[in-house]
Amino acid sequence: MEAGQGKSLATLVANIEKLEITGSSDVTIQSLILDSRKVTTGSLFIALRGTQTDGHQFIATAVKAGATAILCEELPDQISSDVTYVKAADSAQVMGLIASTFYGNxxxxxxxxxxxxxxxxxxxxxxxxxxxxxxxxxxxxxxxxxxxxxxxxxxxxxxxxxxxxxxxxxxxxxxxxxxxxxxxxxxxxxxxxxxxxxxxxxxxxxxxxxxxxxxxxxxxxxxxxxxxxxxxxxxxxxxxxxxxxxxxxxxxxxxxxxxxxxxxxxxxxxxxxxxxxxxxxxxxxxxxxxxxxxxxxxxxxxxxxxxxxxxxxxxxxxxxxxxxxSILKSPPGRFEQFHSADHIVGIVDYAHTPDALENVLQTITELRNGNEKVITVVGCGGNRDAEKRPKMAAIACKFSNRVILTSDNPRFEDPNDILAQMQKGVPPLDYKKTSVIEDRKEAIFTAYSEAGPGDIILIAGKGHENYQDIKGVKHHFDDKEILIEAFGNYPKS
Ligand SMILES: CC(=O)N[C@H]1[C@@H](OP(=O)(O)OP(=O)(O)OC[C@H]2O[C@@H](n3ccc(=O)[nH]c3=O)[C@H](O)[C@@H]2O)O[C@H](CO)[C@@H](O)[C@@H]1O[C@H](C)C(=O)N[C@@H](C)C(=O)N[C@H](CCC(=O)O)C(=O)O
Ligand SMILES: Nc1ncnc2c1ncn2[C@@H]1O[C@H](COP(=O)(O)OP(=O)(O)OP(=O)(O)O)[C@@H](O)[C@H]1O
Ligand SMILES: N[C@H](CCC[C@H](N)C(=O)O)C(=O)O
Ligand SMILES: [Mg+2]
The missing domain is CATH 3.40.1190.10 (Mur-like, catalytic domain)
Known part of the structure; x- marks a missing residue:
């Protein structure tokens, strides 16, 4: 059986228990589709209950677009006689089994x-x-x-x-x-x-x-x-x-x-x-x-x-x-080091959880020889776990001489709201060493302008990412590129 080629519905559901099938299983499925907007003739449309909406609402649209069969948890009120409906207790789970068979196990x-x-x-x-x-x-x-x-x-x-x-x-x-x-x-x-x-x-x-x-x-x-x-x-x-x-x-x-x-x-x-x-x-x-x-x-x-x-x-x-x-190198954006002409070390790291940030800063602390400054530039993503925001700011303060709170991927949130939540984690004694620069590029440039020979700048949260997600649009942004650009400002004016 070739992977990804048209297969009969009967074959796809053969070993799956407790399915209720309305219509013929003797039909050929050409593709498995999750999004009604991508359905074409011969598709099996899988209706999933999502976090934003319920795929069951789009069954009729999928049928209109040519779906041969529907996998769902609840049958729609209107059944089309030339479509096969497969009813399962959990569409997502059954979809995994079907996808595995469709693509040749x-x-x-x-x-x-x-x-x-x-x-x-x-x-x-x-x-x-x-x-x-x-x-x-x-x-x-x-x-x-x-x-x-x-x-x-x-x-x-x-x-x-x-x-x-x-x-x-x-x-x-x-x-x-x-x-x-x-x-x-x-x-x-x-x-x-x-x-x-x-x-x-x-x-x-x-x-x-x-x-x-x-x-x-x-x-x-x-x-x-x-x-x-x-x-x-x-x-x-x-x-x-x-x-x-x-x-x-x-x-x-x-x-x-x-x-x-x-x-x-x-x-x-x-x-x-x-x-x-x-x-x-x-x-x-x-x-x-x-x-x-x-x-x-x-x-x-x-x-x-x-x-x-x-x-x-x-x-x-x-x-x-x-x-x-012994010869392996870290993946992109995982503790990636850059060195400036004036001997400043920049580290770009994907730490975007309190634990990761603490581990990375702990490692930097252990690597310090003496009185080098640690300058941390960090933000938190929007539309994600908000509890980690004050925690990450507190950790940055605990292990750094200087903290610049900045924007990560705000997504659909106002970056200033995220930053205000991060600031709640800054202990009063650390207010002086902490500032907020919403513009991430400016934050990185500021970190470099304040650093001296031997100092370590940690830019945390985005690692390999080459974009900033603002209101659903991904704008090109790469911490590494910006850091190298900042390092290019040597000698500092
Ligand atoms: C929270 C989450 O996991 N969301 C995933 C989920 O979307 P959802 O539940 O919000 O979907 P929905 O918008 O409510 O729609 C429900 C269903 O209706 C369908 N639909 C919707 C509209 C329409 O017109 N027609 C239609 O058929 C959708 O295709 C979907 O099947 O199912 C979609 C299809 O598989 C995923 O793309 C989507 O990932 C979003 C983009 C996402 O950001 N996910 C992140 C949180 C994620 O999964 N992260 C993890 C972990 C990262 C980590 O550990 O750090 C990951 O594995 O990447
Ligand atoms: N074993 C580990 N324990 C704790 N922190 C780690 C560990 N490995 C990496 N980190 C830190 O976590 C960051 C993310 O690492 P990595 O990308 O490997 O994790 P991940 O689990 O794939 O993250 P994601 O959930 O975003 O996929 C690293 O940049 C580093 O700061
Ligand atoms: N896989 C993680 C990555 C987070 C990376 C961070 N830069 C952010 O945008 O919050 C998530 O989607 O939650
Ligand atoms: Mg990962």
Whole structure:
């Protein structure tokens, strides 16, 4: 059965239980479509209950546009006699199963490893992708920064794509000869069943801290979403968890997978120890072997341990893995360093959660030799978890000599409202060292103008992003470009 080619509805729903089918299953489905505006003749339109609207409202539009079949949770009042209706308790979950079959169950033919956790998913998935390519495998990557099939870059719209795009990408990867695929599994993806129907060879848990409560509402729901990934792993898979995170053991409470652990603090299958950390590199001990890495920071020590563990669990030789890991570089916008002519260090980092910001600033604090100043430029995104705003400002103040609060992606919010919420987290004693410069470019330029030789400027929150999302329009904006432009202002007038 060829992936992505027209298939009979009967085949697509063959192994799915508890469906009520109205009309004939003996029809050919040419495409799976989530958005009524994209329906064409032969489509199966999937009606999902979303966060903004209910896809069920668009069933009639989809039928008018030529849909052959509809997957829904509730039948519309008006049934069309030449359309087949498939009624399921949960359209999103069934969509995953159907998408998997439509695209040839590619995940079963690939070695697919998923990474979940609040921070470190992109880093771990990208390191695994780079490592396995260096080991000689053809690989695919699904990440926040970009999707990749070997050297070919496919822009990503989400951390984890929807089930249709996801299964389509996996089929492309298989077609192009990939044997291994490394992907991020976001909590949204688990909650919305974007990964339902996928066959994983392994799952990795990095950590869980405050984020996305706008979507999950409670921390408990957020934990449950992440745990849902491990609950659905098969017996043949491994579940590799960071046991230094106290939720690590919760994640694997009900998993059928083989549980393995990694840690910098306690006994674990993969045990690491930091020996030293400098701007030039990190020295670690991993399972009694000493290694130097190019990437730095305690958070990366965790990421490298996870990658090492996963590679060994996938059958790779530990010595070879460590040698290959030692030369890896951080993914774009993850602790990326820039050096000015007047010896100022600029670090562009995607820290957009309180925990990530604290880790990055903690790492910078540990890297300081003496009296260098740390200047932090940071903002928070609009239409996202508002609770993290004052927390991130407080963390920036705690670890920096100077803080410039600025705009991130305001989306549909007023950036000044976001900044006012951030300011609530600034302790009164830190008012003097904190200022608000809404214009992000001006904020970065100001940071450089105030810095002296040896000082470190951290620009946090946007990392690899090359846009600023203002009222739904993405304007070109790249922290790295602006930093380099600012560094070009040397000598300072
Ligand atoms: C909150 C969230 O996850 N939203 C995702 C969700 O959209 P939604 O639930 O808001 O959809 P909706 O607008 O209510 O519409 C409901 C349904 O009606 C359909 N519709 C709508 C209008 C119409 O005319 N016709 C029609 O058929 C829509 O196609 C949809 O299927 O389903 C859409 C289709 O799959 C996603 O594109 C969309 O991602 C939005 C853009 C998004 O920003 N998501 C972020 C929050 C996200 O998913 N982030 C995670 C995690 C990031 C991290 O960990 O840091 C990620 O994996 O990227
Ligand atoms: N293991 C880790 N623990 C804590 N913080 C980390 C870890 N790895 C990276 N970070 C910090 O978090 C930021 C985001 O890292 P990364 O992009 O790898 O995470 P992510 O989980 O993919 O994020 P997203 O949810 O946006 O996809 C980094 O720029 C760094 O500041
Ligand atoms: N995947 C995260 C990225 C946040 C990045 C930050 N720059 C922001 O815009 O809030 C999200 O969509 O919540
Ligand atoms: Mg990511």
């Amino acid at each position: 590619s995940s079963e033919k690939l070695t697919l490893v998923g990474v979940t956790g609040t921070n470190g998913k992109t880093s771990v998935a990208t390191f695994l992708f780079q490592l396995f390519r260096n080991l000689g495998y053809r690989c695919g990557l699904l990440s926040t920064v970009q999707n990749q099939v070997e050297d070919e870059v496919i822009p990503s719209t989400h951390t984890t794509p929807d089930a249709i795009a996801l299964n389509h990408l996996l089929a492309t990867m298989l077609e192009k000869g990939c044997s291994h695929v490394f992907m991020e599994v976001s909590s949204h993806a688990v909650a919305q069943h974007r990964i339902s129907g996928l066959h994983f060879a392994g799952g990795i848990f990095t950590n869980i801290t405050h984020d996305h409560l706008d979507f999950h509402k409670t921390f408990d729901n957020y934990i449950k979403a992440k745990k849902g990934f491990f609950d659905q792993l098969p017996k043949s898979a491994f579940a590799l968890v960071n046991v230094d995170d106290r939720r690590g053991s919760v994640m694997v409470q009900n998993t059928n997978a083989r549980v393995e652990t990694y840690s910098l603090q306690t006994l674990a299958t993969y045990k690491g120890k930091m020996i030293s950390d400098t701007l030039a590199g990190m020295h670690m001990e991993i399972n009694m072997r000493e290694v130097w890495f190019r990437v730095i920071g305690r958070f990366n020590a965790y990421n490298l341990l996870a990658v090492y563990g996963a590679a060994v669990l996938l059958g790779e030789d530990p010595e070879v893995v460590l040698t290959e890991l």
